[in-house]
Amino acid sequence: MAAKETRIIYRHIGADAWNASIDKYLSDGGYSILSETVRRPREELCAEMEKSKLRGRGGAGFPCGMKWKFLDRKSGKPIYLVCNADESEPGTCKDRLLIYQDPHQIIEGIMCASYAINAAQAFIYIRGEYINGYRILMNAIEEARKKNFVGKNICGSDYSCEITVTRGAGCYVCGEETGLLSSLSGDRAYPRIKPPYFPAVMGLYDCPTAVNNVETLCWVPQIFKMGGEAFSKMGNPLDPGTHIWGVSGLVQKPGRYEIETGACTLGELLYDLCGGPLAGRRFKAVIPGGSSMKILRWDEKFSIKDKDGAQKEVRTEDIPLDADSFMKCGTAIGSCGIIVMDNTVDMVEALANLNQFYAHESCGQCTPCREGTMWMSRITKRICEGWGREEDVALLKSVADNMCGRTICALGEGAAWPTQSNVSKFKEEYYEKIRRQKKVGGQARLDNNSYRLI
């Protein structure tokens, strides 16, 4: 397999003479799918979506068709569609490019999806830091409204739907769907307990709500166009379509690469497309899907079953790029933000950096995450500052274990997994650092206070 990109969602990104205006988008056949979609029956569209087996691109990988199917249509309450553009996972910035360079694709996706689920109102919840993205989206919606793609009687049909854009205030938990809904309805961005607050039943303003990622919504028109059946045959059948891999960290050519699922391996992506490690360095570890996923050692070996059912041993670099394969290796692709670390990276400091992020971003609602993230962050900080104890390694693992799976939302796990995997896979490095710093002792430890963040 030679690594190559399959640009579908990213077809316009970086294209010559492309800009975010509606004229450009229309000249490329834009909104034609929407005008066809609003004339098709809704049941058919939802069935297409289910057939497509499209997995959500936000991180959890929940099948989008199922999400729509679960919407409580009998309650008599309005249904809302929320586009989750609160992209704040470290290592991920796939949606940002779409928002900045191809906003009309998102709007078309939102309108297609809104029509399919008969949404009364669509919302875009955009990350507070994307100020320009907000302006671009507002501008694009205004353009689309003038051409009758948003608003009353879309494309001459009897379906009307408005899009409201709301900016977050810079909070990581707003990316969690129930946290986002709390924030959108004006409360503190606290994730809600499930049951009873399943968004499909009691979402925004306690009405059934579909919350979909930007990339997922961009897929919607494509699927309506090509048909669910055809889409499901694209790439790995368990995870069809393409993924936009955002590679960051210590590689020659970091960037976003849209690749058909299973079409190439992690090694091919990092060596062929990203140009391999920096000169004179070796890959050491990779976090495959945004910082919250479990880290992989580059020299790790996994035993996974391939398509024919035969057990085979694979190295990290041989893992095919699809959700399923990473799952079998004990991690997940999350939001496809690959963070690459090479042999110059101190894993303890890398973890200290991540833990500091989680301690800062924990919403503080439920006990294990609120206190656990802070505790882990203080431990790793202390080790970095030279005051580590050997028992801290076990302690870190224990704190992470105590958080994992006991919190309201998935971010408790997201904060615990990096520590769990990092500590267990690079244990020796921790002991070595602690012992080394103990030898230095005294004043030197204090001088070492200014540790480096990657």
Next chain:
Amino acid sequence: MENEKVTVNINGCNYEVGAGLNVLEACRSVGVEVPFFCYHPKLKVAGSCRMCLVTIGTPARDRATGELLKKEDGSPEISWMPKPAIACGTKVSQNMHVVTDSEFIKSCRESVLEFLLLNHPLDCPICDKAGECKLQEYANTFGRGESRYIENKNVKPKKVMVAGKIMMDSQRCIECSRCIRFCREFIGRSTFSFTKRGSKTEISVYPNSDNDSNYLLNVVDGCPVGALTEKAFRFKMRTWFLKVTDSICGESSAGINVRVWSRNGKIYRITPRRNDAVNDMWMTDSGRYIHYRFEAKNRMSVARIDSSPCDLGYAAERCLEILKLGKVAIVANAWQSVEEMFLMKRLADACGAKIYMISHVGADDGKLLSADRTPNMRGAFLTGLLDSYPPKDFKGLGAAIDAGEVGTVLCFREDLKDFGLEQKQLKAANIIYCGALENNISASAKICIPLRTEFEKNGSWVNRQFRIQKFNMAVQAPENTFADIDFLSFLLSELEGSHFDAPSAEDVRAEMAKSIVAMKDAVHIPASGLPLDSSQFASVDFPEEDAMHYSRQKK
């Protein structure tokens, strides 16, 4: 629906529990303890403390056919949830399996407590909550005993005064959000809120704004730790030294169930007692300080005749002599217990006296402070003292004195001067004043008999729902005071000739049950009170508005 039962397997035993309960309540109902901090039976579920984690399983179903799967031995196959679930946020269902005592659940509780204690100041020795603190109790029962935390603790604001009556200590707070939910759901206004994020989250109020509410102190009872403490009770007494007596709040006809906390004859605080039919778990702030009315400086401490102190028995004898002269009017009040009213009615019959009462009406807040500011107006109707809602003043009594129909007024508690009697009318009649407190007429009354307060006697009151509720003696009465029942029965035994000597409240209730139809079941009153038949009073125009657990009778 209410009586529907489902079978739930808790720790390997099958129990029948009420359908619709959450797992936590279901476990409690069969005596299995599930610890919790943020859950509150009367507030929305927050599910944030993670203390009540349990393992939950439901009968497994075949994916294709939907049929229940069975094990080889015929018992249902259980599909266990991969993660522990919060007991407070999960509803029970038929054949649900719950595990609360596994090693795993123990480790969950241990870890939650460890997390909570990381930043808790552990200042139990100077904390008022000590002794009734959930954190302290659970740390003892479920905690690991020692901390693995060597970092510095977070520092948050301490000693923040809220509305002049609550001292807030954010550092002790465990972020359970009960106070936030209470204010939002019951008071209807956000007083408390979280600020900041993550471990730095702290409970706070709007600075420099009017956060007051007559229900604010309920957050102190609700606070599972010492983050919110009542200013009036702060540093006054350790809770374990206090004796708890179940009582009823005499502030209004709502009949709030309370606990009176006292030591050595002094009441230190009053807190609400749960009664789902009356006050849920709340009470008014004003009701908490009602015992201040009976402070020693206001008390009538000794019997007096013509303003000179005398023996209590002698005063009672003199009183009897005057009553025997006839032309008696009795002024009753609705703070008296039903038992006293019953005797009062007999006394009135015995000496041919007419009974006068007045109403004490204030603003109704639609919750637990009702318009009728007396606790037992319904009791006066039941015992026959009244047949229509009484007027606001004693003009009728004044007219009777002027007309010469009344020569003696036997007045209980009420201040005649404040409520419509003029000086010359007071002079024209012999005033016998019986009450616990001094007031305008006690100084000029011919005879003063010191009685006891509602905290010093047993009895029962009938609240606005016609629910009879018992209050118990919390503190010893001072010497040289009469219990109302003793005084009345003494007069009765002399006037009626009946041998009815110093009965207890129970004795009188037994007597009452025989002669009053509506009270026939009210001999032994359960702790939650007993609703009485009120159909015969449907036409009475009571002043209370619709409120919590009370709706005005349709006319």
